[in-house]
Amino acid sequence: MRRVYLDNNATTPVLPDVLDAMRPYFGEHFGNASSIHHHGQETRSAVERARESVATLLGCRPAEVVFTSGGTEADNLAIFGLARSGDHVITSTIEHHAVLNSCKQLQERGVEVTFVPVDGRGIVNPDDVRRALRSNTKLVTIMYANNETGVIQPVEEFGKICAEADVYFHTDAVQAASKIPIDVKTIGCDLLSISGHKFHAPQGIGALYVRKGTKLEALFYGGSHERSRRAGTENVPGIVGLGKAAELATKGFAAGDDRATAALRDKLQTAILDKIEWAGVNGQGAARVPNTTNIYFDYIEGEALVIALDLKGLSVSTGAACSSGAIEPSHVLTAMGLRPDRARASIRFSLGKQNTAEDVDFALQLVPSAVERLRELSPLYNKKTAVSS
Amino acid sequence: MPTSRTIAVAMSGGVDSSTVAAMLRADGYNVVGLTMQLWNQRRLAGREGMPEAVTGRCCSLDDVYDARRVAETIGIPYYVVNHEDRFERDVVRPFVQEYLSGRTPIPCSLCNNHLKFDQLLIVAQQIGAEAVATGHYARVDFDEPSGRWLLTRPTDRSKDQTYFLFGLTQEQLSCTLFPLGGMTKPEVRELARKHGLALAEKPDSQEICFVPGGDYKRFLDAYLAEQGDSLPDTSGELVTSDGRVIGEHTGIHNFTVGQRKGLGVATGSPLYVLQIKGDQRQVVVGEQENLYSQTLIARRTNLISIEELLEPKRVAVKIRHRHEPAPAVIEKRDADEILVTFDEPQRAVTPGQAAVFYDGDVVVGGGWIA
Numbered sequence: 001m002r003r004v005y006l007d008n009n010a011t012t013p014v015l016p017d018v019l020d021a022m023r024p025y026f027g028e029h030f031g032n033a034s035s036i037h038h039h040g041q042e043t044r045s046a047v048e049r050a051r052e053s054v055a056t057l058l059g060c061r062p063a064e065v066v067f068t069s070g071g072t073e074a075d076n077l078a079i080f081g082l083a084r085s086g087d088h089v090i091t092s093t094i095e096h097h098a099v100l101n102s103c104k105q106l107q108e109r110g111v112e113v114t115f116v117p118v119d120g121r122g123i124v125n126p127d128d129v130r131r132a133l134r135s136n137t138k139l140v141t142i143m144y145a146n147n148e149t150g151v152i153q154p155v156e157e158f159g160k161i162c163a164e165a166d167v168y169f170h171t172d173a174v175q176a177a178s179k180i181p182i183d184v185k186t187i188g189c190d191l192l193s194i195s196g197h198k199f200h201a202p203q204g205i206g207a208l209y210v211r212k213g214t215k216l217e218a219l220f221y222g223g224s225h226e227r228s229r230r231a232g233t234e235n236v237p238g239i240v241g242l243g244k245a246a247e248l249a250t251k252g253f254a255a256g257d258d259r260a261t262a263a264l265r266d267k268l269q270t271a272i273l274d275k276i277e278w279a280g281v282n283g284q285g286a287a288r289v290p291n292t293t294n295i296y297f298d299y300i301e302g303e304a305l306v307i308a309l310d311l312k313g314l315s316v317s318t319g320a321a322c323s324s325g326a327i328e329p330s331h332v333l334t335a336m337g338l339r340p341d342r343a344r345a346s347i348r349f350s351l352g353k354q355n356t357a358e359d360v361d362f363a364l365q366l367v368p369s370a371v372e373r374l375r376e377l378s379p380l381y382n383k384k385t386a387v388s389s
Numbered sequence: 390m391p392t393s394r395t396i397a398v399a400m401s402g403g404v405d406s407s408t409v410a411a412m413l414r415a416d417g418y419n420v421v422g423l424t425m426q427l428w429n430q431r432r433l434a435g436r437e438g439m440p441e442a443v444t445g446r447c448c449s450l451d452d453v454y455d456a457r458r459v460a461e462t463i464g465i466p467y468y469v470v471n472h473e474d475r476f477e478r479d480v481v482r483p484f485v486q487e488y489l490s491g492r493t494p495i496p497c498s499l500c501n502n503h504l505k506f507d508q509l510l511i512v513a514q515q516i517g518a519e520a521v522a523t524g525h526y527a528r529v530d531f532d533e534p535s536g537r538w539l540l541t542r543p544t545d546r547s548k549d550q551t552y553f554l555f556g557l558t559q560e561q562l563s564c565t566l567f568p569l570g571g572m573t574k575p576e577v578r579e580l581a582r583k584h585g586l587a588l589a590e591k592p593d594s595q596e597i598c599f600v601p602g603g604d605y606k607r608f609l610d611a612y613l614a615e616q617g618d619s620l621p622d623t624s625g626e627l628v629t630s631d632g633r634v635i636g637e638h639t640g641i642h643n644f645t646v647g648q649r650k651g652l653g654v655a656t657g658s659p660l661y662v663l664q665i666k667g668d669q670r671q672v673v674v675g676e677q678e679n680l681y682s683q684t685l686i687a688r689r690t691n692l693i694s695i696e697e698l699l700e701p702k703r704v705a706v707k708i709r710h711r712h713e714p715a716p717a718v719i720e721k722r723d724a725d726e727i728l729v730t731f732d733e734p735q736r737a738v739t740p741g742q743a744a745v746f747y748d749g750d751v752v753v754g755g756g757w758i759a
Contacts, residue, residue: 304516307421307470308516311466311516311517326426326470326473377515378515
């Protein structure tokens with residue numbers, strides 16, 4: 001059976017070039033980057049080259065890049081590295097759980113947290129952030145692009161507000177990296193998280209940009225790795241993979257990859273909306289990353305649609321999965337004010353660099369008939385048609 | 390090659406439903422495994438009187454893990470579907486309400502009616518399956534002469550679950566498979582071993598899936614506390630059947646009809662709970678002999694082997710899960726109400742439980758004891 005993967009906001013395949021770059025570091029070049037001998041020096045220089053590639057992608061200095069085990073650790077390092085009991089932190093209601101649950105944990109530890117809302121498009125109003133500032137505000141942490149809708153936040157405005165107020169600004173850019181150009185100076189952020197596996201590096205590697213001079217406390221105690229910000233022997237193959245993926249992302253922007261992805265996404269979205277009634281885009285009217293579209297199909301259960309499509313060979317997703325693998329109602333769509341039934345009827349399609357026009361055509365063959373079948377068997381839909389006929 | 394039929398198997402992570410999935414797969418069906426996520430076992434964990442962590446139970450991560458392993462072993466697609474909202478609305482809240490009203494509920498029947506054979510069936514059909522198979526011990530067959538789908542007691546009488554299935558409609562039964570109806574439990578375990586299922590020796594679960602340790606009183610407390618509510622005061626008087634007050638009780642939800650222990654009064658002869666008067670918060674107690682009833686009223690009835698009960702019918706009626714069906718006559722009282730008259734008076738007819746009518750092995754129908 002043909003299988004097409006359109007769930008790249010969950011994770012992406014490691015690109016062949018990335019895998020090729022990593023391969024020697026599993027065998028031939030196995031040294032510990034902290035060792036003084038030849039083997040150590042080999043891997044040390046690989047780590048530092050990767051750091052340069054990541055710095056280039058983010059527009060920062062290599063010394064400002066801290067490698068972590070992924071986006072979650074980067075977010076935790078930023079948040080717990082700064083906030084202390086008695087501080088105030090501002091975040092939004094649509095953050096990834098890595099930030100949301102970290103902020104809830106801060107509350108347990110005596111930190112006050114304000115969760116600013118979003119509008120119907122999923123955008124945080126900068127004025128809400130400004131109004132939420134207090135004398136003890138230490139940190140504002142608001143994501144760059146949302147994982148479910150792809151909606152881009154006005155991070156530069158948050159950056160200005162935070163600079164004026166002399167408050168740290170962290171942004172979770174896990175879903176922005178390699179999809180839209182990132183420049184930490186333009187954003188004006190002090191900290192920024194990325195995750196390798198969201199842009200074709202392997203799972204288990206990420207990075208946190210930490211602006212020079214930021215007083216950040218480490219999460220782990222151990223050796224003095226990563227300038228004492230992240231103890232633990234470096235994941236050299238992962239770091240090399242992240243560096244290669246960053247390099248490919250930088251080249252991709254020059255080659256217009258993001259525009260090509262947007263064209264594919266737009267084709268998929270337009271055709272779906274053309275073919276299927278009672279459907280619409282979540283985050284309509286907002287700037288979005290080019291690879292993502294989140295669409296509601298009224299009168300269906302998104303969960304059933306995801307399963308039905310999976311059985312036909314198409315991988316897409318809805319909301320966030322809980323530990324059992326069941327789907328939880330999306331806190332993002334709910335925060336945007338969607339009715340609960342519409343939030344449950346929403347599906348996310350997200351493209352990666354490996355996807356082709358044929359993949360989109362494949363999806364377009366499957367989605368309309370699957371939605372139709374679900375609606376035929378939906379008590380809600382039948383009630384609706386009974387009423388209207 | 391013709392496309393083979395697609396069947397969804399409701400997988401709980403136990404031996405029975407796992408074996409069903411393996412059997413159907415071996416028979417050449419396209420099998421899709423589905424587990425319903427119904428209750429977050431961690432939700433009330435750690436609250437007053439509740440265990441910290443719950444493992445090895447329905448909807449626990451361990452069971453999902455077991456079901457997933459089985460799906461992997463036998464090579465079928467497997468999904469967990471979230472029906473927590475519906476379960477809370479249609480099963481948990483009514484369960485709590487029933488206890489607070491002085492009745493003794495059966496959540497498993499509600500779950501069968503509203504979740505397993507309703508929501509899950511809809512999901513199954515939506516994803517292209519034509520039927521749902523479960524690990525229940527019961528039989529379902531189409532009866533040509535009557536043109537009806539019949540629910541019949543299984544080969545393994547000790548496992549008979551027809552009592553919990555009386556609410557299934559003809560439409561639901563027509564899309565349901567009970568592959569274990571002709572097998573005994575030891576045979577099922579043997580088959581599980583033959584299919585190489587690691588959980589072949591897993592013990593049976595007995596208790597209500599969302600009530601850890603079977604302690605429903607603690608559950609009521611913890612659930613209501615979580616809802617920002619406290620257990621309403623349902624304490625009141627212990628009275629005799631002629632209305633004489635002989636003591637106090639701590640709350641009607643602590644009692645069930647037929648209960649002897651824990652009444653907190655000492656008298657010459659043993660006393661039993663005869664009746665719970667929810668509106669007056671009274672618990673009526675009396676002697677064992679007064680526990681017997683000749684009749685009962687079944688409400689919200691569902692008929693299976695017959696479309697309508699046009700004239701009185703001789704059947705055997707089961708009034709609780711572990712009750713030997715007793716000979717009786719059923720007759721229609723109202724649109725939704727059936728009067729059951731037993732040949733011999735039955736002990737402890739308990740409001741909130743089901744009365745299920747059998748004609749031999751065939752389930753005629755049933756209703757909720759008023």
